[in-house]
Amino acid sequence: MLATPPDFDVLIVGAGISGIGMAAHMQMKAPHHSYAIVERRANLGGTWDLFRYPGIRSDSDMHTLGYDFEPWRHEKSIADAPAILDYLNTIVDERGIREKIRFGHKVISANFREDEARWHVEMELEDGSRTHLTANFLYLGSGYYDYDEPHDAGFKLDDFEGQVIHPQFWPEDLDYTGKKVVVIGSGATAVTIVPSMADKAAKVTMLQRTPTWMFARPAKDRIANFLRKILPDSVAYSITRFKNIRMQDYAFKTARNKPQKVKDALYKGIEKALGPDYDRASFTPPYNPWEQRLCLVPDDDLFEAMKAGKAEVVTGHIDKFEANGVRLKSGELLEADIIVTATGLKLAIAGKIAISVNGEPVDFSQRYYYKGCMYSNLPNLAVVFGYINASWTLRADINSDYVCRVLKEMCARGVDIANPVLTPEMEANIEEEDIFAGFSSGYLDRAKDINPKNSTEYPWRLNQEYVLDRKRMASDPVADGILTFSKAGANAKAPAEQLEAAE
Structure with a gap:
């Protein structure tokens, strides 16, 4: 001892x-x-x-x-x-x-x-x-x-005269009311920030170099909420948890074994939300579903913001940052008062x-x-x-x-x-x-x-x-x-x- x-x-x-x-x-x-x-x-x-x-x-x-x-x-x-x-x-x-x-x-x-x-x-x-x-x-x-530090994407932002923010260090007093916002990134963080800022901002642009597979689902689980009304919480929770675990497992294995089937389902969901004329290229990554984590769009919030004209998704490569925005290699200028670098962890x-x-x-x-x-x-x-x-x-x-x-x-x-x-x-x-x-x-x-x-x-x-x-x-x-x-x-x-x- x-x-x-x-x-x-x-x-x-x-x-x-x-x-x-x-x-x-x-x-x-x-x-x-x-x-x-x-x-x-x-x-x-x-x-x-x-x-x-x-x-x-x-x-x-x-x-x-x-x-x-x-x-x-x-x-x-x-x-x-x-x-x-x-x-x-x-x-x-x-x-x-x-x-x-x-x-x-x-x-x-x-x-x-x-x-x-x-x-x-x-x-x-x-x-x-x-x-x-x-x-x-x-x-x-x-x-x-x-x-302590997020991923540094190597952006040269010295010429930009607006605010630059990384989601990991979000300022408490940021006022973006009526501002033009460009969110750089296409992952879960960007997909969350864009519709959330769209209510107050003049416009929010999600600038992506590479698209991400997205899927929509309701924020509320109707089955879970129904089960809680008729069963003890612990029982309802166990049933819902079992259901969701099996659904996750099935979705992942289907994506690996039948990727085209999953792609078609994802396209169908986005078309239902945005209409048949949506830009499919902006929602088509160069990889199969679940080779990267799928991005969740709860209650179609991103798609609703896009339909309302408050948000947009732009696919392109950055040429440089200018005083009032982001210049793409295509020549297009995305005007911005605020740039959010949602470029990863x-x-x-x-x-x-x-x-x-x-x-x-x-x-x-x-x-x-x-x-x-x-x-x-x-x-x-x-x-x-x-x-x-x-x-x-x-x-x-x-x-x-x-x-x-x-x-x-x-x-x-x-x-x-x-x-x-x-x-x-x-x-x-x-x-x-x-x-x-x-x-x-x-x-x-x-x-x-x-x-x-x-x-x-x-x-x-x-x-x-x-x-x-x-x-x-x-x-x-x-x-x-x-x-x-x-x-x-x-x-x-x-x-x-x-x-x-x-x-």
């Missing part, structure tokens, strides 16, 4: 959807383990508190973006940020999680000492001072993108935390994912990277549940280290593939060099099939012969010796 126990059994980094979910799962499934959440910002919510641009909302239905343990009760299934924050705040207050959150704690580094079986975590406080905590297990719910691995083991820095690009939850030869650490083709929280839920099972297994064995050991012999037989094979989104492609490795075969992969993952994570034994268990000081550096120690 160590002379002193760590400050906490589990330290959760991030008080967003992932971190709050892990805390709730621990209270239900590993209640005898202590935990704390450290959050760099002053508020909980992560993405949903950071982004303040007009119309900020989910692009997944809340019956799958919500947790498996907490029914979504709002009328709208496609919810705005305030409703999502209300959902999260209710959970942390009703379950006593808020008192476990330490706000204003930015994690700088974390070093796992095997002789102590604990993480030494250094944090920066709001006043610039440093503090230190220790924990047996580290759970990273810090998201997948850089909170910059991925960050492990929240940009300097992770090390016994003082040796960890290079995540040289590690493999283990069950989409841990990393090869990296003890007592778990992470959440949500699905590309489904709701983020689906992975957060199954990872949280799995880590609780690992914690209970460690307790039952009387050990304090769990390590997914990948030996050189095992690695020699791994067939590697791109971690996001089949997806062509720019933000994923730009992060290839920093992402962990990915195998073609489970468990050394970040899979993209929730239904299969959920079954495996819940039913496969924790002690699978790969995840090894040992006591503090028993782990040797050589993987073979680690396996001996685990025996």
Whole structure:
């Protein structure tokens, strides 16, 4: 036994959807383990508190973006940020999680000492001072993108005399009433901002270099709302969640197996909203549906703004920025008082935390994912990277549940280290593939060099099939012969010796 126990059994980094979910799962499934959440910002919510641009909302239905343990009760299934924050705040207050959150704690580094079986975590406080905590297990719910800086598209905006805004840093006092706005980008953020600004702005133009596949659906789920009237909330939620998970799975697999069928359906939906004379070229990407995430248009809001003449979609390449707008290579000038650069996020691995083991820095690009939850030869650490083709929280839920099972297994064995050991012999037989094979989104492609490795075969992969993952994570034994268990000081550096120690 160590002379002193760590400050906490589990330290959760991030008080967003992932971190709050892990805390709730621990209270239900590993209640005898202590935990704390450290959050760099002053508020909980992560993405949903950071982004303040007009119309900020989910692009997944809340019956799958919500947790498996907490029914979504709002009328709208496609919810705005305030409703999502209300959902999260209710959970942390009703379950006593808020008192476990330490706000204003930015994690700088974390070093796992095997002789102590604990993480030494250094944090920066709001006043610039440093503090230190220790924990047996580290759970990273810090998201997948850089909170400090967005993707820089390299625009030379010096000649533009208006305002330039990135959605990640939206000013609270921005008045765009009667202004001409150009939103550069065609992803989910742009598709959200354009119709939301169209009410007050003189005109909003979405300037896209490459179109995106779009689909419309009602913001309210009629079936969910009907079921809640006749069934208990938890039952209605479970049925709706099952329905939506299966629909997501079916839509994705159909897009992969019968892309033309899905294209035709998407075209039909846009034609229904805009009429037969719409510009099909502006809604035809050079890739198949679901090679990049589909953009949701709730209640046809973008299409309605276009029909009203308040918004337009322009496809073209930027030549230069001039004093009063954007000059395209075609020669057309898009006049603008405000330019919004919705050009994407910059991925960050492990929240940009300097992770090390016994003082040796960890290079995540040289590690493999283990069950989409841990990393090869990296003890007592778990992470959440949500699905590309489904709701983020689906992975957060199954990872949280799995880590609780690992914690209970460690307790039952009387050990304090769990390590997914990948030996050189095992690695020699791994067939590697791109971690996001089949997806062509720019933000994923730009992060290839920093992402962990990915195998073609489970468990050394970040899979993209929730239904299969959920079954495996819940039913496969924790002690699978790969995840090894040992006591503090028993782990040797050589993987073979680690396996001996685990025996």
